[in-house]
Amino acid sequence: MEANSNSAVPLCTPYKLGRFKLTHRIVFPALTRNRSQNNTPQSHLTEYYSQRATNGGLIISEAAAASDISKECPNLPGIWNEEQVEAWKPVVNGVHEKGGVFFCQIWHSGRLSVPTVSALFFSIGIGWSTRPDDKVYAKPTPLPLESDKIPCIVNDFRIAARNAIKAGFDGIEINASSGGYLIDEFMNDQVHGWTDEYDESIKDRCRLALEIVEAVANEIGADKIGIKLSPFDGKKDSNSEALATYMANELSKLGVLYLHVMEPRETVNRSLLPIRKAFKGTLIASGGYGKSDGEKAIDENYADLISFGRMFLANPDLPKRFEVNAPLNKYNRSTFYTNDPIIGYTDYPFLEVAS
Numbered sequence: 001m002e003a004n005s006n007s008a009v010p011l012c013t014p015y016k017l018g019r020f021k022l023t024h025r026i027v028f029p030a031l032t033r034n035r036s037q038n039n040t041p042q043s044h045l046t047e048y049y050s051q052r053a054t055n056g057g058l059i060i061s062e063a064a065a066a067s068d069i070s071k072e073c074p075n076l077p078g079i080w081n082e083e084q085v086e087a088w089k090p091v092v093n094g095v096h097e098k099g100g101v102f103f104c105q106i107w108h109s110g111r112l113s114v115p116t117v118s119a120l121f122f123s124i125g126i127g128w129s130t131r132p133d134d135k136v137y138a139k140p141t142p143l144p145l146e147s148d149k150i151p152c153i154v155n156d157f158r159i160a161a162r163n164a165i166k167a168g169f170d171g172i173e174i175n176a177s178s179g180g181y182l183i184d185e186f187m188n189d190q191v192h193g194w195t196d197e198y199d200e201s202i203k204d205r206c207r208l209a210l211e212i213v214e215a216v217a218n219e220i221g222a223d224k225i226g227i228k229l230s231p232f233d234g235k236k237d238s239n240s241e242a243l244a245t246y247m248a249n250e251l252s253k254l255g256v257l258y259l260h261v262m263e264p265r266e267t268v269n270r271s272l273l274p275i276r277k278a279f280k281g282t283l284i285a286s287g288g289y290g291k292s293d294g295e296k297a298i299d300e301n302y303a304d305l306i307s308f309g310r311m312f313l314a315n316p317d318l319p320k321r322f323e324v325n326a327p328l329n330k331y332n333r334s335t336f337y338t339n340d341p342i343i344g345y346t347d348y349p350f351l352e353v354a355s
């Protein structure tokens, strides 16, 4: 979509995200697709992301590992070494050539990591069907992370963020969403095993997340940092509202550019209101949004931007389709995580072809 021409569609109105002038509010969120090799992006990622890029549209990369903890899942990309930085460059250029704003999502996969790797650091993973042998692995009990390893993890995020900027990304998004990933595991009081100053109170449990944000901010600037949380989704904290509000306040103090919050997909239920109040930066809402929910959310100032995951995955020209109220392609879940470079990846039809 070029500079938007349909201001009657709230999702198609411009928005200033820090120094980035967005031409619409429709965000492409991080979607793990397993199309990399040896944890290194391949050329088909360039086509996939540039298909979804628009002039002044925000695109967030799939989660890229901050360290070699995921090296036994070679289809997941990383951003911890020079080779990966070089491989990301054409992908980033492809988005920039279309005028897109591109953030790199960085994660530590926590208890979802592959046992032989993650045991070093933290915990043991659940079945991880993306491994090359496609086996589902057992779920050994997570081991507590020794606190002397925490500075290494913080430093991994810092270096990964530096690498992302080197690769040309406009900023980074720290993945602190739920699903067994490390940062959320620390924050959530339903997960135990941490010691000393990283356990117990909300402040202690959020310490790792905030240490990472601070270290990354010192490296690349807080104005280039987004963070994704999902306190109301999955295995919830016993007081997710208090947790979310605490994080929103602290992130505001650190001057973080945006907060991206995933709500439970089933219900677009206004759970973000306390966060909206507490957070001073840009709020991106995610989780089960369709066009009309998104429009309502923007209209009511519930959020500034809306991300559309599965819908954007299946409709590379989603902003255009929203703008002209066109029908949508349906997503095919069975191809979400295959490593085919084309099928279910770059072959979703554009509007002209579909109609």
Ligand SMILES: Cc1cc2nc3c(=O)[nH]c(=O)nc-3n(C[C@H](O)[C@H](O)[C@H](O)COP(=O)(O)O)c2cc1C
Residues within 6 Å of the ligand: 029, 030, 031, 032, 033, 062, 063, 105, 175, 177, 228, 262, 265, 286, 287, 288, 289, 307, 308, 309, 310, 311, 336, 337
């Ligand atoms: C195939 C797939 C992969 C995903 N991978 C990631 C990821 O790497 N990082 C992340 O933060 N969220 C991930 N998500 C969550 C999405 O970014 C999004 O927040 C979620 O799908 C809700 O939006 P939707 O209902 O519009 O799809 C993934 C979702 C799907 C469907």
